[in-house]
Amino acid sequence: MRGSNLAEDLLAIYNALRLAFGHQHWWPAETPFETMIGAILTQNVSWTNAAQAIRNLEGAGLLDPHTLAAAKTSEIARLIVPSRYYNQKAERIREFSRIYVAEFAADPAVMAAADTDELRRRLLAIRGLGKETVDTILLYACEKPVFVVDAYTRRVFSRYGLLPEDASYDRTQRLFAENLEPDVELFNDYHAQVVHLGKTICRKSPLCDRCPIREVRETLCCEKTVSLAAGNP
Structure with a gap:
């Protein structure tokens, strides 16, 4: 059964990214x-x-x-x-x-x-x-509803508190597969949005004040998660 709270969070994150960055039109290929x-x-x-x-x-x-x-x-x-x-x-x-x-x-x-x-x-x-x-x-x-995971995905969602820092590929993929309806168009652009976020804002040294998803969940924000990961109270 899909978790309603997580589903709402994941969709809210996507919507915030889409609003901030626009549709990414990925993957750039002719065939x-x-x-x-x-x-x-x-x-x-x-x-x-x-x-x-x-x-x-x-x-x-x-x-x-x-x-x-x-x-x-x-x-x-x-x-x-x-x-x-x-x-x-x-x-x-x-x-x-x-x-x-x-x-x-x-x-x-x-x-x-x-x-x-x-x-x-x-x-x-x-x-x-x-x-x-x-x-x-x-x-x-092939337009199969399979969520693609990469280093940016693990970085963003562990900092955001939805995954442990050492989450495996399979565990990270399950976060989306178990909480979102299988949707090729959504999975396509969601992955592209996360990649763009990881490249521009949620970098190794994150620019949290510019992050479009930091206010989606009031109890968890990038700055707090990064601080805890660094061992700060």
């Missing part, structure tokens, strides 16, 4: 396959770098599942250098592309039609694809 490759490329690097790597692949005529599946990893790697860890990512991209072609006919509709849990398990079995990457593919490319 579902570009989104899938972008999810792999953006691992441990900024989106700016990942976007440059995508442009390089597109410029070389390689942003195609069949072409990438048949390409040499060295050929892929030299084009995605801006994304860092390019040799490992080249292997992941080629393996993912091969599976996408062989098991899903290189068709996003075929992939999206698969059972969510089974598809998630299959993608997690691909070497180098972790939960955040897979869930990004599920939400943004």
